[in-house]
Amino acid sequence: MAFGDLRDFIAAIEKSGDLVRIKREVDWDMEIGAMSRRNFEKSGPALLFEKIKDYPSGYAILNGPVATWRRVAIALGLPADTPVRELYRVYEERREKSIKPSVVSSAPSQENVMMGSEVDIYKLPAPMVHDGDGGRYIGTWDIVVTKDPDTGWTNWGMYRFMTHTRNMLAGWPQATSQLAMMMKSKYLPRKQSMPVAIVIGCEPLCHMVATDPYKPGQDEVEYAGGLREAPVELVRCKSQDLMVPADAEVVIEGELLADRIAHEGPFGEYPGYRSGTMGEGVLVQVTAITHRNNPIITLTTLGIPPDDSSIAASLTAGVAMKRGLKGRGIPVKEVYVPPEGVTHLIVVSVERGGSQVARQVLEYFTARRVMVSKVIIVDKDIDAFDMGQVLHAFATKCHPAKGIAVEHYEGRANALTPCFSADERRRLKGASVAFDATWPADWEEEAIPTKSAFDTTYPESVRQKVLANWERDGLGEKS
Numbered sequence: 478m479a480f481g482d483l484r485d486f487i488a489a490i491e492k493s494g495d496l497v498r499i500k501r502e503v504d505w506d507m508e509i510g511a512m513s514r515r516n517f518e519k520s521g522p523a524l525l526f527e528k529i530k531d532y533p534s535g536y537a538i539l540n541g542p543v544a545t546w547r548r549v550a551i552a553l554g555l556p557a558d559t560p561v562r563e564l565y566r567v568y569e570e571r572r573e574k575s576i577k578p579s580v581v582s583s584a585p586s587q588e589n590v591m592m593g594s595e596v597d598i599y600k601l602p603a604p605m606v607h608d609g610d611g612g613r614y615i616g617t618w619d620i621v622v623t624k625d626p627d628t629g630w631t632n633w634g635m636y637r638f639m640t641h642t643r644n645m646l647a648g649w650p651q652a653t654s655q656l657a658m659m660m661k662s663k664y665l666p667r668k669q670s671m672p673v674a675i676v677i678g679c680e681p682l683c684h685m686v687a688t689d690p691y692k693p694g695q696d697e698v699e700y701a702g703g704l705r706e707a708p709v710e711l712v713r714c715k716s717q718d719l720m721v722p723a724d725a726e727v728v729i730e731g732e733l734l735a736d737r738i739a740h741e742g743p744f745g746e747y748p749g750y751r752s753g754t755m756g757e758g759v760l761v762q763v764t765a766i767t768h769r770n771n772p773i774i775t776l777t778t779l780g781i782p783p784d785d786s787s788i789a790a791s792l793t794a795g796v797a798m799k800r801g802l803k804g805r806g807i808p809v810k811e812v813y814v815p816p817e818g819v820t821h822l823i824v825v826s827v828e829r830g831g832s833q834v835a836r837q838v839l840e841y842f843t844a845r846r847v848m849v850s851k852v853i854i855v856d857k858d859i860d861a862f863d864m865g866q867v868l869h870a871f872a873t874k875c876h877p878a879k880g881i882a883v884e885h886y887e888g889r890a891n892a893l894t895p896c897f898s899a900d901e902r903r904r905l906k907g908a909s910v911a912f913d914a915t916w917p918a919d920w921e922e923e924a925i926p927t928k929s930a931f932d933t934t935y936p937e938s939v940r941q942k943v944l945a946n947w948e949r950d951g952l953g954e955k956s
């Protein structure tokens with residue numbers, strides 16, 4: 478069973494040696510960001526900053542809740558050293574389960590309430606994360622809750638939010654996100670502002686669900702329950718008609734204004750680069766802030782991998798993509814999203830390869846909003862989780878001319894693709910490529926080069942003999 482709240486999770490990662498408390502006073506203005514970034518680049522522990530300059534002692538920031546596979550495993554309630562493939566398997570198994578939330582009337586997340594004119598975002602220690610960011614970001618590892626006014630469907634998504642004034646936040650949900658689509662199709666035509674709640678500091682699985690591309694109509698609160706193997710407890714917001722996790726550390730309630738835009742960004746982003754210049758974002762008028770006593774702000778100092786985005790999204794995106802590809806009848810065996818590829822590069826292994834299958838895979842990745850620019854497709858004998866094997870297959874089996882398929886599109890590209898020009902990003906114009914590293918489907922068996930490897934080139938009797946003597950020969954474990 479999952480952790481009740483963030484504090485339970487913090488206790489667990491402290492026990493396993495995956496957390497370090499920083500007790501000396503640190504500056505919210507880049508010092509926390511710089512420490513967190515360097516620590517990410519060393520795959521270090523989660524950092525809990527307990528004394529933040531200008532803030533009451535006890536107000537804390539937690540950087541990197543699930544920025545290592547060990548912490549993902551712990552969040553899922555598994556042993557810390559669980560292999561990545563097994564984490565994918567467990568996530569895939571639990572992703573389809575749903576458990577209805579329970580509703581409570583009083584909640585830790587509402588221990589402290591600022592309403593109306595009392596609202597002051599600067600009472601919370603929003604950090605200046607990177608030098609060059611457009612402002613102080615309070616929402617980096619959050620859950621943004623919105624509701625369809627017609628059907629009542631609630632969407633969760635993780636989107637960045639920057640402090641603008643004491644009661645205004647600027648955010649940047651991409652045009653292709655569910656939040657932006659809901660605003661455009663349901664609220665803008667009625668010239669209505671959209672109620673929103675920005676939730677900070679739940680146990681990690683709820684946040685991971687918010688990064689997972691569930692479809693419109695799919696209730697992410699229920700899927701979070703399934704993943705946690707326990708219902709999420711919800712409480713009604715103080716100033717908006719929305720339900721939010723009751724044990725969150727902080728909830729910022731507000732309205733996304735229909736008739737306004739706000740200057741937002743840039744921000745050091747997940748592909749590992751600062752994203753452009755200050756641009757047009759959405760504006761949220763904050764109507765209430767509620768928080769626990771001694772609130773803990775969850776932070777992820779995004780940039781060059783690994784960080785929470787590249788690790789957690791490897792799992793959530795990878796499992797969702799496998800399901801999507803299977804749904805299209807593509808003979809997919811496994812999908813792996815290497816964290817180093819920041820969800821822009823995907824590995825797909827297939828039961829049957831060939832250029833037609835590669836085309837189908839590319840079509841899947843470019844049909845709707847496009848997050849992926851490069852896909853490597855490998856045969857089933859390649860371990861998709863082993864990048865050494867994948868690179869070898871790519872180097873040797875992908876035909877430099879015939880093994881490449883490219884798809885161009887406009888209006889749905891990922892604006893955070895560093896190699897797209899400024900003009901392409903503005904127009905959401907882009908391209909994706911599939912590298913087909915499988916043997917052509919029409920090659921006869923004899924035409925396929927034999928792999929020169931222990932498992933493929935020696936008779937069974939020879940292999941058995943070698944294995945039988947392996948340990949005795951002093952060559953280590955047999956398997």
Ligand SMILES: Cc1cc2nc3c(=O)[nH]c(=O)nc-3n(C[C@H](O)[C@H](O)[C@H](O)COP(=O)(O)O)c2cc1C
Pocket residue numbers: 617618632633634635636637638649650651652653654655656687688689690691747777779785786790
């Ligand atoms: C740390 C992190 C930050 C993110 N920030 C944003 C963001 O600012 N804007 C955005 O459109 N997507 C962002 N994403 C990606 C979305 O969370 C992801 O696409 C998710 O599916 C969005 O929810 P939706 O499917 O309901 O739109 C972020 C993901 C992570 C892991």
Ligand SMILES: [Mn+2]
Pocket residue numbers: 632633634655687689690691697
């Ligand atoms: Mn969603």
